[in-house]
Amino acid sequence: MHKPYQDPxxxxxxxxxxxxxxxxxxxxxxxxxxxxxxxxxxxxxxKVNIDESIRGSHVYVIQSTSAPVNDNLMExxxxxxxxxxxxxxxxNLVIPYYGYARQDRKAKSREPITAKLVANMLEMAxxxxxxxxxxxxxQIQGFFDIPLDHLxxxxxxANYFIDNGLxxxxxxxxxxxxxxxxxxxxLAEFLKAPIAxxxxxxxxxxxxxxxxxxxxxxxxxxILIDDMIDTGGTICLAAEALMEKGAKEVYVTCTHPVLxxxxxxxxxQAPIKxxxxxxxIALPEEKIIDKIEIVSxxxxxxxxxxxxxxxxxxxxxFQEKFDMID
Numbered sequence: 275m276h277k278p279y280q281d282p283x284x285x286x287x288x289x290x291x292x293x294x295x296x297x298x299x300x301x302x303x304x305x306x307x308x309x310x311x312x313x314x315x316x317x318x319x320x321k322v323n324i325d326e327s328i329r330g331s332h333v334y335v336i337q338s339t340s341a342p343v344n345d346n347l348m349e350x351x352x353x354x355x356x357x358x359x360x361x362x363x364x365x366n367l368v369i370p371y372y373g374y375a376r377q378d379r380k381a382k383s384r385e386p387i388t389a390k391l392v393a394n395m396l397e398m399a400x401x402x403x404x405x406x407x408x409x410x411x412x413q414i415q416g417f418f419d420i421p422l423d424h425l426x427x428x429x430x431x432a433n434y435f436i437d438n439g440l441x442x443x444x445x446x447x448x449x450x451x452x453x454x455x456x457x458x459x460x461l462a463e464f465l466k467a468p469i470a471x472x473x474x475x476x477x478x479x480x481x482x483x484x485x486x487x488x489x490x491x492x493x494x495x496x497i498l499i500d501d502m503i504d505t506g507g508t509i510c511l512a513a514e515a516l517m518e519k520g521a522k523e524v525y526v527t528c529t530h531p532v533l534x535x536x537x538x539x540x541x542x543q544a545p546i547k548x549x550x551x552x553x554x555i556a557l558p559e560e561k562i563i564d565k566i567e568i569v570s571x572x573x574x575x576x577x578x579x580x581x582x583x584x585x586x587x588x589x590x591x592f593q594e595k596f597d598m599i600d
Contacts, residue, residue: 286303287335291349292553339372347395354367374389378390403582404423425571427554440497446521448487487516491520503530510540530554550569
């Protein structure tokens with residue numbers, strides 16, 4: 275553990291979705307994880323017991339709403355209620371991966387906006403603040419009427435590529451769709467590289483058809499960046515298109531490794547050299563193939579928690595390359 279944090283009123287609790295990350299974050303902050311017991315009744319209902327006093331404390335709860343999404347979301351809701359009833363001063367939710375975020379608008383008639391629904395649920399349960407990483411769409415911040423600190427994965431991912439010499443004009447950062455251009459441009463700024471865009475048409479959910487590449491990728495090392503990889507169809511199709519158009523090598527990077535269904539098999543078979551991901555979602559051993567490299571977000575999130583608790587600015591964490599911060 276780093277130097278113990280001096281304020282005993284700062285407490286960090288982990289729920290079940292990503293305990294390894296929570297342990298690393300607590301170590302970065304310099305506190306022990308809070309004592310908590312999560313169990314189930316015979317019918318599957320979730321029961322939460324907080325085994326220490328948190329009266330008057332500023333509590334940070336770490337929980338990604340990844341698969342099983344509904345269980346993890348319900349765990350979080352019940353934890354908020356328990357903290358409120360135990361007189362916590364503030365309830366701060368650290369949600370490295372914010373689930374239900376892909377339905378962030380009505381793309382066609384009679385669709386829900388689940389990103390807003392979940393925001394309403396968390397607020398109504400009693401959350402005071404949200405800390406999230408790489409939301410599927412930046413405007414989801416506006417769905418909350420409480421403070422939300424939106425952390426960026428690009429500086430951490432940039433560190434990996436810079437450390438491995440992948441920087442400069444021989445590199446091209448590629449967005450797999452038009453919606454991810456801002457994300458690609460941010461990484462490209464760190465790597466001093468140009469950007470390109472895969473222009474694709476999506477006939478239905480989780481099915482993508484590549485149309486063409488906008489930008490010069492011939493003879494260059496392409497880095498495909500997205501916020502998440504779910505079934506892997508989009509990213510693998512894009513990788514194949516880049517190689518066909520003359521890319522020298524293809525790297526893939528994302529913040530959230532959802533990796534549902536055939537994703538791992540597709541990544542294994544695709545013409546991709548490395549897949550660089552973060553640990554916002556805990557992956558089982560069988561999904562960590564040789565191509566995958568994991569970059570931890572623990573230092574970034576830990577520093578964010580410290581800054582929030584001390585009422586300091588969080589913006590330097592994503593305005594500069596993270597390892598340059600004092």
